[in-house]
Amino acid sequence: MSHDVFVVDDQHPEDLAMLQALYSRSPASVVTHLEKLKQTGSGKFMENYYVGYGHSSIGDCGATTCFIEQVSMLVAKAVQDTPLYNGQEASTRYLDFSQQTMIDPYAHPASTAIQNRWMEIYNATLPKLIAGLEAKNPYDPAIYRNMKVWENTLKARAFDIARSLLPIGTTTLLSWTTSLRAARDHLRRLKHHPLPEVRGVAQSVFAKLLERYSNSFKSEDLQVDPAVARDAFAAKHAVRNHFLAAEDAQKRFALTAAEMEQLKAGGLVTRRDAVDLDGLKAFEGELLAERPVHVALPWRLESYGRYNFLFMLDFGSFRDIQRHRNGVCQSPLIDGRFGMHPWYMAQFAELLPAAEAATLQSDIASQFQSIAGLGDKGIAVATTLSQYLYPMGTMGLVQASYSVPETVYVGELRSGKTVHPSLRPVAQKMLRVLGQDIPGMALYGDMDEDSWTAKRGEQTITGKAKPNAA
Numbered sequence: 001m002s003h004d005v006f007v008v009d010d011q012h013p014e015d016l017a018m019l020q021a022l023y024s025r026s027p028a029s030v031v032t033h034l035e036k037l038k039q040t041g042s043g044k045f046m047e048n049y050y051v052g053y054g055h056s057s058i059g060d061c062g063a064t065t066c067f068i069e070q071v072s073m074l075v076a077k078a079v080q081d082t083p084l085y086n087g088q089e090a091s092t093r094y095l096d097f098s099q100q101t102m103i104d105p106y107a108h109p110a111s112t113a114i115q116n117r118w119m120e121i122y123n124a125t126l127p128k129l130i131a132g133l134e135a136k137n138p139y140d141p142a143i144y145r146n147m148k149v150w151e152n153t154l155k156a157r158a159f160d161i162a163r164s165l166l167p168i169g170t171t172t173l174l175s176w177t178t179s180l181r182a183a184r185d186h187l188r189r190l191k192h193h194p195l196p197e198v199r200g201v202a203q204s205v206f207a208k209l210l211e212r213y214s215n216s217f218k219s220e221d222l223q224v225d226p227a228v229a230r231d232a233f234a235a236k237h238a239v240r241n242h243f244l245a246a247e248d249a250q251k252r253f254a255l256t257a258a259e260m261e262q263l264k265a266g267g268l269v270t271r272r273d274a275v276d277l278d279g280l281k282a283f284e285g286e287l288l289a290e291r292p293v294h295v296a297l298p299w300r301l302e303s304y305g306r307y308n309f310l311f312m313l314d315f316g317s318f319r320d321i322q323r324h325r326n327g328v329c330q331s332p333l334i335d336g337r338f339g340m341h342p343w344y345m346a347q348f349a350e351l352l353p354a355a356e357a358a359t360l361q362s363d364i365a366s367q368f369q370s371i372a373g374l375g376d377k378g379i380a381v382a383t384t385l386s387q388y389l390y391p392m393g394t395m396g397l398v399q400a401s402y403s404v405p406e407t408v409y410v411g412e413l414r415s416g417k418t419v420h421p422s423l424r425p426v427a428q429k430m431l432r433v434l435g436q437d438i439p440g441m442a443l444y445g446d447m448d449e450d451s452w453t454a455k456r457g458e459q460t461i462t463g464k465a466k467p468n469a470a
Contacts, residue, residue, distance in 0.1 A: 006030050011037075013180060014213055017062030059181025059216060066176045066183075066208070071201055072103040072388060073319065074331075076174045078190060078198045078242065083325040084182045089174040092163040092316065092392065093420065094156060098123045103169040103197060105385035110377045114370050114389050115167045121363055122165040125348075129158040132351030137452070157452070160420055161351070163316050164344040164393025165364075168334065176205075180216045183209055191222045192234040193242055194384045239384065243333040246397040249310060253399075263312050263397065264338065268429040271308040277437050280304050280404060288441040297405035307407055309400045309430060314341035316392035317423040321414065326406045332396025334387045336368055343422045344393045367391070407434060408443070415445035417453040424451055 008016065008030065015037055022033045065087075068079065076089050102115045133154045144150040178186070183205075190202035203222055210217045224231050234241070240248065249255065259269050280288070284301060291297060306327070313321070315334055322329050349357045371389045375381045402410060407430050413419075414427035424446075431445040 004029070008034070013062035013064050014216055015062075017058050017060075017180065017216075020061035021058045056181050059184065060179045062180045062213075062216065063177065064180065064183070064209070064212070066178070066205055067173070068176065068201065068205065069173045070101065070171045071174075072169045072197060073172050073315075073392070074168060074195055074387060075198050075201050076172050077319065077322060077331050078193055078195070079174065079176055079186075079201075080322060081242070081331065082182070082186050082189075084178065084186070085325060086177040087175040089319075090172045092166060092172075093159050095159070096126070097163070097166055097170055098126070100171050102167055103171060103388055105169070105195075105197070105388045106374070106379050106381075108374075108377070108379050110370070110374055110379065111389060114367060115169055117363075117367060117370075118165055118167045118391055119170075121360070121367075122162055125165060125352075125360060126158055126162045128356065129161050129347075129351055130154055133157055136351065153453075161344060161347045164314065164340065164391055166392050167388065168315055168390055168392055168394075169388030170392075180209075180213060184217055184221060188221055189234070189241075191224060192231070192238045194239045242331065243384065244330040244397070244399055245333045246335075246337065249397050249399055253308065253310060255310070263310060266312065266342070266425065268426065268433070269310040270433050271310075272437070274401075275305040275307050275404065281438055285438075285440065288438060291442045293442075293444045297408055299405070301405050302403045304404060306401045306403050307430075307433070309402065309407075309426075309433075311398055311400075311426050311429070312338060312341075312395045313398045313426060314344070314393045314395050314422055315390070317341075317420045318396065318398055320420060320423055321398075321400065321410065321426070324402075324406065324410050326409075327403070328399075328401040330399060332398050333383060334390050334394050334396045335383050336371060336386075336390055336394060338395040338397070339368070340364060340391070340393045341395050341422050364391075402430075404434070404438075407431075412443070412445045415447065417446060417448070417451050418455050419451075421451040 008019065011019070018037060019030055019033050022028075022036070023030075026033070068075070079085070080087070080089070098119065102119070104112050104115055137154065139147060139150045144153065176183075187202050187206045187209075190198055193199050193202070206217065206222045210219060224235075226232055226235065239245075250260070253269070253271055255263075255269065263269055280301070284304075287298070313332075315332075318329075318332060322331070345361065348360050352360065368390075371386060374386070374389075400410075411427045411431040411434065415424055415431060417424075419427070428445060428447055431443050431447070434441055435443055
């Protein structure tokens with residue numbers, strides 16, 4: 001029996017949604033539906049069936065891409081905090097952020113001075129790190145394909161280290177490719193976000209989408225009315241729904257004093273009560289042992305539950321692990337209590353002259369003290385807002401809830417040498433947990449402690465050279 005395949009990608013997103021929805025009401029070919037679309041248009045269809053009658057799956061069938069620029073990294077994390085997020089963000093590991101503007105949540109001279117000082121420290125430290133890396137890792141043609149790759153490798157590692165000094169309020173750019181339904185749902189969540197900047201960006205994105213897709217959004221979608229039960233409920237739990245405070249993690253997982261010390265020392269605390277390890281070993285042992293390298297585990301293994309991993313991680317590397325959507329990895333509330341990630345401090349001590357490293361350490365401590373003292377200057381301080389002032393190297397207590405397939409994926413991918421050195425050990429520890437819990441399981445992570453690799457100098461997007469004219 002013959003079959004037909006049609007690729008339609010030249011229609012308006014709302015039109016594509018209508019074309020797909022018509023399959024549920026008519027066995028006619030999409031060719032026939034295209035003709036109907038030309039005659040009637042999709043506007044009323046989307047207004048009546050998607051928005052009016054609540055046939056939400058229709059909104060999944062139309063997609064669009066938003067480009068959001070000059071927002072803080074906290075906004076980027078909020079937009080990306082959904083399992084349906086697809087998109088990209090400017091990388092602090094490859095780009096010089098020295099000229100980026102910053103979002104000051106308090107708009108006060110004291111808070112502005114803190115952010116400006118971080119940027120001064122960043123700009124002063126970056127070239128010194130490159131010089132230190134050049135001395136430690138001289139050019140070797142046996143390792144680097146050419147001088148350019150060597151130079152890029154040094155710069156990439158320098159950015160890896162120096163990004164720890166950038167304030168979290170530094171602006172970034174991101175894209176968001178989303179279905180119309182996912183956009184509507186997520187923006188309705190973000191309208192209750194505890195950060196005013198996030199709420200404002202959500203309103204701006206919604207306004208653009210409403211203008212572009214007037215039949216797929218309601219003008220009242222982002223209105224907030226405390227008298228409405230939905231809005232009152234979301235507002236009440238807004239902080240906990242968007243940020244994980246260390247106290248909440250301690251209470252939920254009954255972390256002992258010994259476990260807290262283990263976390264502060266760089267350890268991984270694991271809770272296994274939500275994953276069926278006995279079932280995995282009894283029914284999936286052969287499959288887990290035979291999995292070839294680079295092969296994803298079957299989706300059905302998600303039904304065996306999830307691990308809960310707890311660990312300390314700097315905000316910069318949290319941005320990397322949060323990208324894995326098939327799990328729960330909530331934004332940690334950065335309040336400065338855990339200080340800077342020790343990897344950055346060790347790099348400063350190793351690559352800078354002793355006196356300059358000591359001065360930098362003193363400058364960092366002074367900056368943390370300035371943030372803690374903002375309340376003495378008449379500022380109405382809020383923990384959520386002060387996050388903008390801390391540097392990206394500041395640690396938070398992170399919880400990641402992953403199934404076994406997702407733990408394998410994250411562990412193997414993020415243990416690679418091109419991954420940031422403060423994140424690699426976390427991924428390696430996750431793989432060790434799997435190896436201990438399920439003996440014989442095939443795992444293919446990079447467990448080498450050394451993270452230096454020339455590949456960092458080759459990870460770039462460049463245009464092909466134009467051929468010489470004949």
